Ligand SMILES: Nc1nc2c(ncn2[C@@H]2O[C@H](COP(=O)(O)OP(=O)(O)OP(=O)(O)O)[C@@H](O)[C@H]2O)c(=O)[nH]1
């Protein structure tokens with residue numbers, strides 16, 4: 001049967017988070033890297049709001065598949081035009097969520113295939129490693145934009161960095177290449193806990 005993902009909640013304040021009885025998968029990365037678009041591809045829907053201009057997602061947006069699994073669409077970082085007070089509010093809720101939430105199953109950090117790791121991305125990987133270690137994975141996005149030989153070589157280097165320097169499993173994806181989405185989705189949906197149906 002087809003999985004039906006639904007919008008659950010749009011959270012601006014840590015006191016309004018949904019209950020912790022369902023595992024959550026986080027999508028994070030720079031503004032405009034393609035988080036919301038990838039969520040739409042994986043869920044085969046248009047539940048997440050996307051935009052050509054960075055800074056679209058400004059709260060923690062929760063999507064849910066029955067009582068089995070949630071996806072959390074994070075606001076992106078690195079976009080200078082977000083007003084300081086809003087940026088402060090976003091940083092605070094992300095920090096509180098990451099430190100307190102017990103039901104986080106996986107965290108995907110998205111990196112643009114063309115641009116690779118920036119300083120802030122590397123900082124975040126180090127922070128996430130302290131809190132989550134083996135639950136952190138890298139997704140390279142917009143692979144369809146990698147065309148010439150030089151860009152392909154660079155993506156290979158970014159892949160090697162993910163694997164060798166950061167010790168992370170990684171995925172090369174494009175919302176225009178369905179096979180890359182199927183692979184990622186398979187990995188995302190797979191969980192010994194869920195397969196054992198311990199979570200009702
Ligand atoms: N060519 C190409 N464009 C993509 C891909 N994924 C996303 N985009 C485009 O990238 C832009 C940003 O996508 P979003 O999904 O809104 O990015 P986001 O990371 O959610 O951005 P914020 O909410 O601002 O943090 C949109 O114009 C998308 O159409 C991809 O795989 N290939």
Ligand SMILES: [Mg+2]
Pocket residue numbers: 035036037049050056057073074076
């Ligand atoms: Mg977004």
